[in-house]
Amino acid sequence: MISRYTYGSCIETGAVPEKPEIEAGALPFFVVDEEQMTLTYRMAEHDRVYGLGENLRGINKRGWIYESKCTDDPNHMEEKRSLYAAHNFFVVDGSETFGVFVDYPGIVSFDIGYTKMEELKIQASDWNLDVYVITGMDVKDIVKQFRKMIGRSYIPPLWAFGYGQSRWGYRSEDDVREVVKAYRDLQIPLDSVYLDIDYMERYKDFTLNQETFPDFPDFVEEMKKENIHLVPIIDAGVKEEKGYPVYEEGIEKGYFCKKEDGTPFVAAVWPGRALFPDMLNTEARNWFGDQYRFLLDQGIEGFWNDMNEPSIFYTEDSLKAVMEKIDTYKGKNLDLDSFSEFQGLVGGLSNNPEDYKAFYHDMDGVRVRHDRVHNLFGYNMTKAAGEAFERLEPDKRILMFSRSSYIGMHRYGGIWQGDNKSWWFHLLLNIKMMPSLNMCGFLYTGADLGGFGADTTEELLMRWLEFGIFTPLMRNHSAAGTREQEVYRFGNTAGFRHVIGLRYRLIPYLYSEYMKAALRGEMMFRPLAFDYPDDKYAAQVEDQLLLGNELMLAPVYEQNARGRYVYLPETMKMVRFKEDGTMETEIRPAGHQYIDVELTDVVFFMRPDTLIPLAKPAQCTQDIDFEHLELLKFVQNEMASYEYYHDDGYSKDYENPEHLSLLFSTTEE
C-alpha cells in the first residue's frame, strides 16, 4: 500500500506520473518536526536500510549520512555524502519493514545512524515535500509497488547491450578507426565507440570538428558497416559565442537560465563561458531536445548526456571576486589560516553553492531559484532528449544515458556511475550500487569499467570486466592523461577475448532479464537478503548479488586474489568458464566456502531448477544467433524452466506476448 503525505506546497518533479490522493492522517513510523524540517525514525538494533540509488558505502546504507545534491566530484571517497544523483527512495527492513520516497527537488539529507546510531533522520532544505510511505509483504514487494508508481524504466536498443569502448579522447576519425581495427583484428567483440568532447568544434554542443571529422555521415555509415555504433557526448552548457546558432537562438528566444536581474547566467565549463538551457521550462526543453536532430540526421542512434548536475567550473562573478581577493595577498606573510584560505579560493570556485543560488528557472510561468530545484536539472536534460527522440524517431529505440539524475529520469534514459577511479574499491562500489539503482528504477546502468581516473592495471581491468559482463551498460572508459585502457593495450589478449566473448554468449539471457525487469517493475540485481529474508548470513553479504531468478554473482575485487570466500544460501551449481574455452560445473552445498578463481576465470552460481540460455560466440550483437541457443541447466527436481523474452531489440511493441516463451528441461544433460 502506498500513502502520500504532503507538507507545504510542493514543486512538481514529475517523478510520480499519477499521484495517489493525499492522506489526511499523521505520517506513520516518523516523528515530524516542522520547525527543524526533519522526519525521524527510531531504528531497531538489527534494522537494515536499502536504497538511495547512486551513492557511496554499503548495500546496507546504515551508518552514514547521505545528501541528495547532484554534484560533479570525481573523488568518490568514503567520506563523501553525494555523488551525481538524487535518488530519495529507501526501504527499512527489520522490526518494521517499509519504504519511503521523499519527492523533493532541493537538497535533502538522510542521516542513517550517523549522528545517533539508532536514529534515521531526513532533513529537507525547505518544508515543501511529498513523502510516500509504502508497506507490503516484503522488501521486493515494496520495491515493486514503488517502481509501478514511478513508471516503466527506459528500454535501450539491443546493440546497447554489446561492449563499448570509450576514452577521453579520441580526437579524429582515424583514432576511432584504429580502435575498431584493433578489436576486429584481434577478434574481440565490440558494438560501440564513444565520442567524447573532442569530436565537437571547440566543445560546442551539436557541432562537429570539421578538420578531424570531415565526413561525419559517411564515417557513421562506414562504422555501421563494421557493426559499430558511434555514441557522442552532449554537455549541459552551451558555449557563449556570437554566430553559433544554438547560442544565438537560445538568447533570442530567452531559453537560457537567467540571473535575478533577468540577464543570462554565464558559467564556465569545457568551452569556457557557457549558458545553461532552462531544462525546467517546457518550451526551452523542447527546443534543446530538437537540437539532437543534428546528429540523428547523420545516422547517430545513441548519446550520453554529461556535466548536467550542472557542473560549473566558475562563474564570471565569482572568478572576478577571487582574483580581487588574491591580489590582497600579494607580499603578505601567510600563516596557517591565511594560507588555507588562500588555497581554498581557487578550489572553491567550482560547483560553489553560492553560484547555484545565483540563477533562476522559469518553470512554465513560475520563477524558481535554481538551488530549490537543483536535483532536477540533469533529469530534465535527459527528458528533453527522450521526448525529442519520441518526436523525431518514434519507431526507433535511441540509446541515452546521463550522468546526473533524479527518480523519474529512469523513464527517459539510463545512467553511468560517473567519474570513478581505477581503484579496487570502486569495483566493489560498482557491485554494491547495482541493486540500489535498480530499486530506484535505473536498470540501464554500469560503471566506467577499468576505472575512469587514475591508471588502471591489467589485472584490475580483467576483474572489472568479469563483473562488467553482467551489467546492462558495459563500457570501458578512461580519462585523458591516464594510462591507455583499451583491452588490446595489455598482454593477455586471449583472456580479454574470452571474458568479453562470454558477455556476448550471455546477451540473450541478460537482455531477457532486462526486459522482464523493465516491463514488470522488478529488480534485475538484488542483494541476497531480498530473496533469502530468513537467512541471517544472507543479510550480511555485501559483495555478492543475485541476478534474475537464476544467478548469483560473487565477483573477485581484490588485487592478487586468485579466489574468494563465498556464501551460498542454498545448494547451487558453480559454473566456471575458462580461458581455454572449456566450462566446468560443480554442485556446491549451502554455506560458507572458499572458491578458486584464476585471473581469467568467469565464475557464477546457478540456483536450483534454473536454466539460462547461452548463444554461440559472436563479434557483435548483430551477429548473435538467437535461434540456436544452448541451455545451461541446474535441474534438481523434475523440471526446470526459463521464461525467455526475445524481440528484435529495436522496435517498441514491448508488451507483445509473442516476445515471451517458455524454455524448459527435465534433465541435466
Ligand code: GLC
Ligand atoms: C566528465 C565525464 C567523463 C568525460 C569527461 C570529458 O568528466 O564524466 O565521462 O570523459 O567529462 O568529457
